[in-house]
Amino acid sequence: MDNEQVKLSGQKALPPLKERLGAKVTAFVLLVLTACAAAGAIIGACLMLADGFYTRRPEDIKQELLGSFVWGDVVDICRDLAFGAAPDYSVEDTLGMTNLSCRVLSDELGVVFDDHDELSPSYKFNLQEVFIGYREDGQDIEYDVDVYINKSFPIKDKYYALNAIADTLLTLRYWIYAIALGSIIASILLFCFLISSAGHRAGRDGVGGSFLTKIPLDLFWTAVGVAECLVLELVLESGAMLSDAVAIILMCAFCVLSFCVFVGLCINFTVRVRMGKWWKNTVIYMLLHLLWLGLKMLVRGIGYVLRRLPLIWKTLLGFVLFALLSLMAVIPDYIGVRMGAWMIGLCLLFAAVVYTALVMRRLQIAVRKLARGDLSCRVDTRRMIGDFKEHGENLNSIGFGMTRAVDERMKSERLKTELITNVSHDIKTPLTSIINYVDLISKEDTDNEKIKEYTDVLSRQSERLKKLIEDLVEASKASTGNVDVSLAPCDVSVLISQSVGEYGEKLENAQLELLISKPEQPLMIMADGRLLWRVFDNLMNNVCKYAMPGTRVYMTLELSGGEAVVSIKNISKYPLNIKAEELMERFVRGDSSRSTEGSGLGLSIAGSLTSLMGGKFSVEVDGDLFKATLRFKKID
Amino acid sequence: MYNILICDDERDIVSALKIYLKDDNYRLFEAANGKEALEVIGKNDIHLALLDIMMPVMDGIETMVKLREQSNLPVILLTAKGEDADKVLGLNLGADDYITKPFNPAEVQARVKSQLRRYMQLGSGRIGGDTLVIGGVELDDKAKVVTLDGESVSLTPTEYEILKLLMQNANQVFSPKEIYARVWKDAPLGSENTVAVHIRHLREKIEIDPAAPRYIKVVWGQGYKMERGK
Numbered sequence: 118m119d120n121e122q123v124k125l126s127g128q129k130a131l132p133p134l135k136e137r138l139g140a141k142v143t144a145f146v147l148l149v150l151t152a153c154a155a156a157g158a159i160i161g162a163c164l165m166l167a168d169g170f171y172t173r174r175p176e177d178i179k180q181e182l183l184g185s186f187v188w189g190d191v192v193d194i195c196r197d198l199a200f201g202a203a204p205d206y207s208v209e210d211t212l213g214m215t216n217l218s219c220r221v222l223s224d225e226l227g228v229v230f231d232d233h234d235e236l237s238p239s240y241k242f243n244l245q246e247v248f249i250g251y252r253e254d255g256q257d258i259e260y261d262v263d264v265y266i267n268k269s270f271p272i273k274d275k276y277y278a279l280n281a282i283a284d285t286l287l288t289l290r291y292w293i294y295a296i297a298l299g300s301i302i303a304s305i306l307l308f309c310f311l312i313s314s315a316g317h318r319a320g321r322d323g324v325g326g327s328f329l330t331k332i333p334l335d336l337f338w339t340a341v342g343v344a345e346c347l348v349l350e351l352v353l354e355s356g357a358m359l360s361d362a363v364a365i366i367l368m369c370a371f372c373v374l375s376f377c378v379f380v381g382l383c384i385n386f387t388v389r390v391r392m393g394k395w396w397k398n399t400v401i402y403m404l405l406h407l408l409w410l411g412l413k414m415l416v417r418g419i420g421y422v423l424r425r426l427p428l429i430w431k432t433l434l435g436f437v438l439f440a441l442l443s444l445m446a447v448i449p450d451y452i453g454v455r456m457g458a459w460m461i462g463l464c465l466l467f468a469a470v471v472y473t474a475l476v477m478r479r480l481q482i483a484v485r486k487l488a489r490g491d492l493s494c495r496v497d498t499r500r501m502i503g504d505f506k507e508h509g510e511n512l513n514s515i516g517f518g519m520t521r522a523v524d525e526r527m528k529s530e531r532l533k534t535e536l537i538t539n540v541s542h543d544i545k546t547p548l549t550s551i552i553n554y555v556d557l558i559s560k561e562d563t564d565n566e567k568i569k570e571y572t573d574v575l576s577r578q579s580e581r582l583k584k585l586i587e588d589l590v591e592a593s594k595a596s597t598g599n600v601d602v603s604l605a606p607c608d609v610s611v612l613i614s615q616s617v618g619e620y621g622e623k624l625e626n627a628q629l630e631l632l633i634s635k636p637e638q639p640l641m642i643m644a645d646g647r648l649l650w651r652v653f654d655n656l657m658n659n660v661c662k663y664a665m666p667g668t669r670v671y672m673t674l675e676l677s678g679g680e681a682v683v684s685i686k687n688i689s690k691y692p693l694n695i696k697a698e699e700l701m702e703r704f705v706r707g708d709s710s711r712s713t714e715g716s717g718l719g720l721s722i723a724g725s726l727t728s729l730m731g732g733k734f735s736v737e738v739d740g741d742l743f744k745a746t747l748r749f750k751k752i753d
Numbered sequence: 754m755y756n757i758l759i760c761d762d763e764r765d766i767v768s769a770l771k772i773y774l775k776d777d778n779y780r781l782f783e784a785a786n787g788k789e790a791l792e793v794i795g796k797n798d799i800h801l802a803l804l805d806i807m808m809p810v811m812d813g814i815e816t817m818v819k820l821r822e823q824s825n826l827p828v829i830l831l832t833a834k835g836e837d838a839d840k841v842l843g844l845n846l847g848a849d850d851y852i853t854k855p856f857n858p859a860e861v862q863a864r865v866k867s868q869l870r871r872y873m874q875l876g877s878g879r880i881g882g883d884t885l886v887i888g889g890v891e892l893d894d895k896a897k898v899v900t901l902d903g904e905s906v907s908l909t910p911t912e913y914e915i916l917k918l919l920m921q922n923a924n925q926v927f928s929p930k931e932i933y934a935r936v937w938k939d940a941p942l943g944s945e946n947t948v949a950v951h952i953r954h955l956r957e958k959i960e961i962d963p964a965a966p967r968y969i970k971v972v973w974g975q976g977y978k979m980e981r982g983k
Contacts, residue, residue: 538836542807545833546763549855553769556858583855587835601837607974614929615971618949633946646973 135314136321144314145380148307152376155300162293170290179283180240183276187217187242187264194219194230195247195260216276222261229260239265311380316388324391334389334399341378348374428504439466476505483512492520530597537593541586548586552579588718591651595725600648602729606752607646608639609674609681612653616672620657628666629687635674640681642749648726652734655719656685656745663743665690676751683747693743697736720745755869756797758782760790760813761805761831766854770803773858774865787811791819799826801869803861806832806843814846821847827868831856863961870902885920887979890959890968892920901959911936912955915948919969919979928976952977 134140170178218233246259270277316324352371356364389395396402442462446455486494494516496509559572594600613635624631660670664687671686701720720736727734733748757779759770767783774781782797784790786808806813817828827849835853843851850864871889883894889902899906914936929948933941956963970978
């Protein structure tokens with residue numbers, strides 16, 4: 118990306134301000150300077166406030182300021198006088214000139230010395246009984262001194278300088294707030310810039326730290342703190358030995374140094390925060406982490422041992438622990454400890470018993486559902502532990518396995534149906550030709566009776582094959598539920614009338630008499646009329662095929678216990694030496710010789726279709742009496 | 754002279770069909786797959802096509818869909834696929850009739866004849882006010898004559914009345930009791946079973962396959978109705 122920039126602009130682009138070392142160093146120096154200015158301004162303002170720079174008149178302020186310096190001079194002057202010399206201002210001023218003038222009075226001698234010019238306006242300081250020394254007789258030498266300082270300060274001496282300072286301070290006394298405010302704002306801005314630029318460097322994407330950020334944070338801070346304390350100690354020690362001014366300068370230097378260190382720490386911390394997870398690089402975190410790892414391993418180890426322990430051993434262990442707790446209750450000791458131990462043991466036992474009961478209940482419910490055939494039921498093992506969890510999960514995998522087995526079974530049934538359907542298509546094509554050409558042969562003129570007889574057999578058997586294939590597809594679809602069922606209200610008595618219409622002639626041809634008994638009122642059920650007809654069709658077909666000629670067939674419809682019950686009874690042509698349940702199975706027919714027409718699938722289809730529509734189908738055999746019963750729930 | 758196309762990949766079935774449809778009035782063409790069938794139809798003026806569904810190169814359904822883009826000649830699907838879903842699909846995609854293998858030769862003959870008559874008479878409607886028409890069934894109430902695809906059908910008076918009732922109220926389902934009350938004009942005291950028998954006879958007379966009726970539909974558990982076609 119840098120290369121691209123160079124190419125585009127034609128000259129080396131400067132990195133952003135944030136990434137330039139020069140800018141940062143400048144900002145740092147400026148920050149120290151502005152911070153010092155701010156501190157100075159604030160301290161100055163505080164001092165001036167304490168000295169009443171804002172409340173008193175400038176005259177009074179100067180009076181006080183000058184007064185604090187006058188005393189020393191006066192003592193010198195008076196000493197000169199006392200020993201007979203004229204006052205020598207040269208002490209104060211090398212030129213021998215001063216703005217000072219004074220009038221010295223003695224109780225005994227009156228005016229001893231006076232060089233004050235009354236005309237010039239002056240600050241006046243009245244000093245009473247200035248002690249000079251002892252006379253020969255041992256008495257104190259004391260003077261009253263009036264000191265004057267010329268207000269126009271014609272001589273550039275110490276007082277002139279003091280006055281100038283006082284004037285400057287007075288001029289500055291309001292400005293100092295602005296200076297303080299300005300420096301503080303500048304400091305904050307610079308500080309912000311330094312913080313925001315922390316960790317950026319030219320030619321590097323993202324944030325990186327120097328080796329200083331590699332040191333654990335708490336260790337780093339402690340080291341810096343200790344170093345600071347040592348330096349402070351050194352400053353204080355040396356300050357006691359040196360003069361005040363030097364000590365103050367040293368102290369200030371220390372403050373500036375501390376500030377620099379503080380800013381450095383801030384930048385360092387910012388870089389750590391930017392690099393992310395700063396707390397990880399601390400000794401405390403490392404220690405806690407180690408502790409946590411150790412604890413985890415310990416717990417895991419205990420868990421591992423507990424898991425490996427057989428259930429019986431676990432129970433024993435729990436019991437032993439409880440017994441120990443209970444034992445503590447009988448050891449003669451403080452009554453409180455004994456009661457406590459006993460109570461804790463009891464509480465633990467109670468909790469264990471309640472937990473076990475709850476989990477057992479949950480498992481019980483799940484197992485009951487599984488036993489009832491609800492294979493989708495799963496045990497919620499989230500809050501179970503140990504053996505309970507394992508038990509629950511085992512139950513779940515049983516359920517899962519059974520579901521999968523059922524699904525696979527359904528799938529294989531479906532595949533079977535598909536296979537049967539496809540095979541039936543393939544069989545039907547050659548069968549078509551067989552049927553057609555048998556038909557054509559039978560239409561040929563021939564006197565050969567045998568050929569006629571044989572073609573009859575061929576024709577009959579090929580028709581039977583056709584029926585068998587169709588029934589096979591239907592039975593396979595019905596038994597796998599691969600049939601569209603659209604339930605609608607349906608009148609059973611109408612259906613019975615219709616069946617009579619469809620089968621009237623067939624029954625007559627089979628020499629059967631159909632007797633019907635049904636209620637006058639319509640009897641409604643929910644069924645798919647088309648499928649229900651298929652059921653009736655199969656049953657009536659069976660009747661025509663297997664009922665003994667010359668007998669009666671009974672078809673009754675009645676309402677019984679909220680159900681519409683249709684029953685069809687007939688006398689079988691052949692002995693029914695077979696159980697009713699077996700008759701319902703596929704490819705089973707009343708006669709084991711299988712010589713008669715029919716596929717043996719009719720009852721199976723009827724049963725499957727009936728249960729698909731939510732009805733019940735049953736077959737009874739009593740001697741030669743065959744009875745098929747259909748039950749459907751009546752609706753209003 | 755009608756031109757009939759027989760299309761099946763099984764040569765024996767084509768031959769058998771040619772024997773069954775041998776008629777002075779029919780000229781028969783044959784094709785072994787859908788592509789050939791479309792070529793034959795493009796070259797000749799075909800009046801009816803018998804199409805197998807499962808064929809190599811191009812199957813019957815695809816052939817029919819292509820054919821329907823340019824022609825409305827009658828198409829009878831003749832196939833081993835006998836499931837309801839297959840029938841519905843075939844009829845919805847434009848087939849005029851559906852015969853399942855193994856077929857009854859007489860049924861094929863009858864359906865071919867019926868489709869040809871309806872196709873050739875299409876647009877030559879000359880129906881008076883007293884004539885009821887549903888599909889190929891025409892009932893002239895003045896002359897008391899019923900024709901099926903132009904051929905007269907002889908019905909008993911009861912059958913005629915039942916057919917008239919159903920044709921006058923097409924798409925309406927009548928229960929056996931209602932039909933009895935309106936045709937016999939008498940209270941149906943348990944004698945509605947006779948209605949079913951009459952309907953059965955009626956179906957045998959006007960349906961090619963009474964078990965799979967085209968006109969008189971059995972609504973199982975409810976009654977009977979006639980459906981007005983497309």
